[in-house]
Amino acid sequence: MRRAMKGLYxxxxxxxxxxxxxxxxxxxxxxxxxxxxxxxxxxxxxxxSDSGFTGFAFTFAIAGIVMGGLFFAAKAxxxxxxxxxxxxxxxxxxxxxxxxxxxPTGTMYIYDPVINANQAVGGVPDIVTFLAGGxxxxxxxxxxxxxxxxxxxYGWRRWDRSPTxxxxxxxxxxxxxxxxxxxxAPTIRVYRSRS
Numbered sequence: 001m002r003r004a005m006k007g008l009y010x011x012x013x014x015x016x017x018x019x020x021x022x023x024x025x026x027x028x029x030x031x032x033x034x035x036x037x038x039x040x041x042x043x044x045x046x047x048x049s050d051s052g053f054t055g056f057a058f059t060f061a062i063a064g065i066v067m068g069g070l071f072f073a074a075k076a077x078x079x080x081x082x083x084x085x086x087x088x089x090x091x092x093x094x095x096x097x098x099x100x101x102x103x104p105t106g107t108m109y110i111y112d113p114v115i116n117a118n119q120a121v122g123g124v125p126d127i128v129t130f131l132a133g134g135x136x137x138x139x140x141x142x143x144x145x146x147x148x149x150x151x152x153x154y155g156w157r158r159w160d161r162s163p164t165x166x167x168x169x170x171x172x173x174x175x176x177x178x179x180x181x182x183x184x185a186p187t188i189r190v191y192r193s194r195s
Contacts, residue, residue, distance in 0.1 A: 024106030024126045026133025029140055034112035038119050041108050041132075045123035048102070057098055064091045101127040108133065 030037040047053060068087035075082045106129035111118040 024104075024129045025109065026106065026129050026137070027109045027111060028133055028136045030110060030112050032112065032114040034110065034115060034117045034119075037112075038110050038121060041110065041121040041124055044125075044128060045105070045121060048105075048125050049123050057102075061091065061095060061098075064094070101125065101130075105129075 028037065028041075065088075068091060072082055072084060072087050102125045104126045105123045106126050107120050107122045108124050108129055109118065109120050
């Protein structure tokens with residue numbers, strides 16, 4: 001009994017003790033699309049950090065609770081067997097996902113090896129950081145495995161041989177309408193005017 005009382009005395013101190021922060025930081029490699037990728041993750045971080053987004057999530061959670069309660073009452077009124085907790089479990093599960101994966105934020109480190117640029121974008125929700133960074137890592141690993149097992153002596157890391165928008169823009173005067181893919185010349189002109 002005395003040991004249990006000692007544990008109860010320690011409980012408030014354990015609750016007030018500082019906890020380590022578990023921030024999720026991942027890399028995201030992009031190839032000649034650096035500014036667009038940085039802008040996309042920055043905009044996502046700004047949208048998710050807005051108090052209006054939290055208000056929408058709260059509104060939909062309350063609407064889900066009300067709708068679940070109404071369905072439960074309708075089934076009970078019709079005399080069907082119904083579990084009063086059954087409608088609440090999916091709502092609770094959704095709230096846990098929102099609280100555990102959307103509200104905590106991490107940092108995406110965006111790197112472009114074509115132009116050798118990097119930038120950190122903070123405030124990205126953990127679920128987006130994990131999925132985007134994890135799938136990007138998987139893509140890079142698969143490309144590396146295929147590249148090391150191929151007979152191509154240049155490999156995919158030979159940037160001056162890849163037809164990126166910069167390469168097409170440099171060749172714009174020599175592109176004839178019949179040699180260029182459909183609507184490529186107007187696209188390159190827009191790209192050159194923005195860069």
